[in-house]
Amino acid sequence: PFDGIVTRVDIEKGEIATSGDEVISVMGETGLEIETFIPEVRIVGIRVGNNGSATLDAFGEDRAFDVVISHIDPRETEKEGITTYRTLIDFTSLNQDLKPGMTADIEIVKNKTSDVIVVPNQFVLSEGGETFVNVKNGKDLEKRAVVVGEKDGKGSIIIESGVSAGEFIALEK
Numbered sequence: 388p389f390d391g392i393v394t395r396v397d398i399e400k401g402e403i404a405t406s407g408d409e410v411i412s413v414m415g416e417t418g419l420e421i422e423t424f425i426p427e428v429r430i431v432g433i434r435v436g437n438n439g440s441a442t443l444d445a446f447g448e449d450r451a452f453d454v455v456i457s458h459i460d461p462r463e464t465e466k467e468g469i470t471t472y473r474t475l476i477d478f479t480s481l482n483q484d485l486k487p488g489m490t491a492d493i494e495i496v497k498n499k500t501s502d503v504i505v506v507p508n509q510f511v512l513s514e515g516g517e518t519f520v521n522v523k524n525g526k527d528l529e530k531r532a533v534v535v536g537e538k539d540g541k542g543s544i545i546i547e548s549g550v551s552a553g554e555f556i557a558l559e560k
Contacts, residue, residue: 391415394487418481420457421491424464424471432497433474435459439495441476443485453479456495503536504546510556511535511544520546523555 395412404410421441425433435458440451458475465471476493478485510520511533518535521528533549550556 389413389415414487418478419485419487420478421454421476421493423474423476423493424466425459425474427463427470427472430459430472433459433495437495437497438479439476439493441478441491441493443489443491445486445489446484452482452485454493455479500545504550504552505539505543506546506556508538508542508544510558511546520550520556521559522550523557528557528559 391413393411394414396410398404398410433456435456437456439454439456441454442448442451454476456474457477460473463470464473506520512519512521517532519530519532522531523529531549534547536545536547538544
């Protein structure tokens with residue numbers, strides 16, 4: 388039991404409802420949450436308590452809302468042939484302008500790093516089991532071995548060692 392507002396009634400007076408039928412929806416007064424299904428390739432590193440931001444189509448990209456992961460189902464859910472994990476995301480503050488059914492783009496912070504070198508994935512090459520980048524050395528390019536770290540999911544990768552800040556790298560020799 389909770390206080391709320393009836394948002395939908397899918398039954399008429401005199402109709403018979405069977406057990407398990409959803410005939411009335413009630414929205415609580417404690418705020419809205421976002422339900423999303425995160426694909427298995429993106430769920431690694433996401434934990435309950437991770438913070439992030441949400442932009443809603445109704446408000447435009449310039450207005451972001453702070454959010455926090457409140458629940459991740461321990462079992463997978465298949466969506467359109469893809470293994471996903473149902474995830475609930477709470478807004479960190481109430482906003483009366485938010486309405487049920489609005490669509491959102493979510494960005495979750497898995498972890499923060501600083502003072503690292505990040506390059507686009509396509510600049511990191513592999514050959515014969517060796518990972519390297521092409522570093523500009525005067526007018527020439529030098530093939531230099533690197534140790535790579537995590538990928539950010541947006542097409543970039545952390546270079547843990549092998550190049551220094553300020554060096555220029557290129558795609559091809």
